[in-house]
Amino acid sequence: MKARxxxxxxxxxxxxxxxxxxxxxxxxxxxxxYPDEVRIPADTKVKLLVKNLDPTAExxxxxxxxxEKVIAGNSEVIIFIxxxxxxxxxxxxxxxxxxxxxxxxxx
Amino acid sequence: MLLNAVIxxxxxxxxxALIVSVFLALSQLLNRKLxxxxxxxxxxFAGAYVYAINLSQISMALEGTGQEVLNASLHSxxxxxxxxxxxxxxxxxxxxxxxxxxxxxxxxxxxxxxxxGSEIILYIKGFYGIPELLHPxxxxxxxxxxxxxxxxxxxxxxxxNMHKRSGIWLGYLMLLLVGGSMIAQxxxxxxxxxxxxxxxxxxxxxxxxxxxxxxxxxxxxxLGYEATPAPQQAAAYFGSIALxxxxxxxxxxxxxxxx
Numbered sequence: 001m002k003a004r005x006x007x008x009x010x011x012x013x014x015x016x017x018x019x020x021x022x023x024x025x026x027x028x029x030x031x032x033x034y035p036d037e038v039r040i041p042a043d044t045k046v047k048l049l050v051k052n053l054d055p056t057a058e059x060x061x062x063x064x065x066x067x068e069k070v071i072a073g074n075s076e077v078i079i080f081i082x083x084x085x086x087x088x089x090x091x092x093x094x095x096x097x098x099x100x101x102x103x104x105x106x107x
Numbered sequence: 108m109l110l111n112a113v114i115x116x117x118x119x120x121x122x123x124a125l126i127v128s129v130f131l132a133l134s135q136l137l138n139r140k141l142x143x144x145x146x147x148x149x150x151x152f153a154g155a156y157v158y159a160i161n162l163s164q165i166s167m168a169l170e171g172t173g174q175e176v177l178n179a180s181l182h183s184x185x186x187x188x189x190x191x192x193x194x195x196x197x198x199x200x201x202x203x204x205x206x207x208x209x210x211x212x213x214x215x216x217x218x219x220x221x222x223x224g225s226e227i228i229l230y231i232k233g234f235y236g237i238p239e240l241l242h243p244x245x246x247x248x249x250x251x252x253x254x255x256x257x258x259x260x261x262x263x264x265x266x267x268n269m270h271k272r273s274g275i276w277l278g279y280l281m282l283l284l285v286g287g288s289m290i291a292q293x294x295x296x297x298x299x300x301x302x303x304x305x306x307x308x309x310x311x312x313x314x315x316x317x318x319x320x321x322x323x324x325x326x327x328x329x330l331g332y333e334a335t336p337a338p339q340q341a342a343a344y345f346g347s348i349a350l351x352x353x354x355x356x357x358x359x360x361x362x363x364x365x366x
Contacts (some may be wrong), residue, residue, distance in 0.1 A: 056233030
């Protein structure tokens with residue numbers, strides 16, 4: 001009975017977690033994005049969790065996505081994107097634009 | 108690295124310098140003392156430093172939307188300052204209104220420096236531990252700041268040396284554009300934080316003037332140009348400009364009646 005209850009609880013909890021927008025993790029290391037290409041479904045809101053592993057600050061910026069957010073060194077931020085129509089949306093690190101380049105592909 | 112530092116610092120300084128120079132010129136044209144400028148700048152940089160060193164905690168506050176909420180609040184506060192400024196100018200014969208008018212100028216300058224200065228401090232602070240990069244970044248930053256400040260100085264002298272009436276009108280017009288841009292940016296931050304739901308852009312003029320181009324960047328600083336604005340952003344932009352115009356007109360109308 002108890003085991004069943006916990007299974008039920010687990011199911012409920014996981015479904016509430018899944019009910020929020022899907023989370024995609026992006027890391028910044030040596031002024032590069034990992035991964036530098038993110039694929040998301042069209043017309044869906046997505047939560048980007050951007051972790052800056054460098055000691056230097058970075059600014060996540062995208063003209064196409066209309067997003068800009070400063071990330072202090074060795075810290076992380078959350079950025080909501082979408083719902084978007086299909087297409088390619090480049091983003092970059094404003095502080096290190098030579099290397100920090102990436103794109104969101106909506107399909 | 109050097110060129111990159113020039114561009115980043117230029118962008119941030121340009122935005123703050125435009126607001127500061129227009130206010131400075133209008134204060135001059137409205138016969139204000141300019142000593143407050145120094146105090147406002149010192150307070151602005153102190154605030155920018157506090158913002159910069161606490162950025163991580165601010166970002167993670169309010170379920171990861173602290174940075175957006177704070178930036179949207181700063182932009183909105185600048186707009187409110189502009190609104191009260193516009194309302195108080197026609198009544199400046201009265202000492203109370205005059206003090207309020209000066210207070211809005213000082214506050215707007217402080218907030219503008221806090222907002223743009225914090226990004227500059229964060230950017231440069233990142234290079235403290237990397238001496239071989241810190242040097243070019245500081246030189247590049249100084250060049251960028253120099254260019255940005257020059258544009259501010261240019262606008263200041265342009266407004267001050269014009270025929271007084273046209274100077275005040277052009278200054279007002281620039282404040283209207285700054286006001287619209289502030290509210291549009293605040294709305295953009297609220298969309299980014301998911302407090303306002305996102306929708307498809309109202310138009311796409313990126314093939315005409317890209318936001319990446321030098322003209323796009325300048326138009327962004329001057330008018331708050333966006334190549335792909337959300338409908339809410341555009342509505343907020345034009346709505347806030349209309350509000351400023353109406354408030355200024357109503358205030359001016361009542362001044363004429365009472366005097």
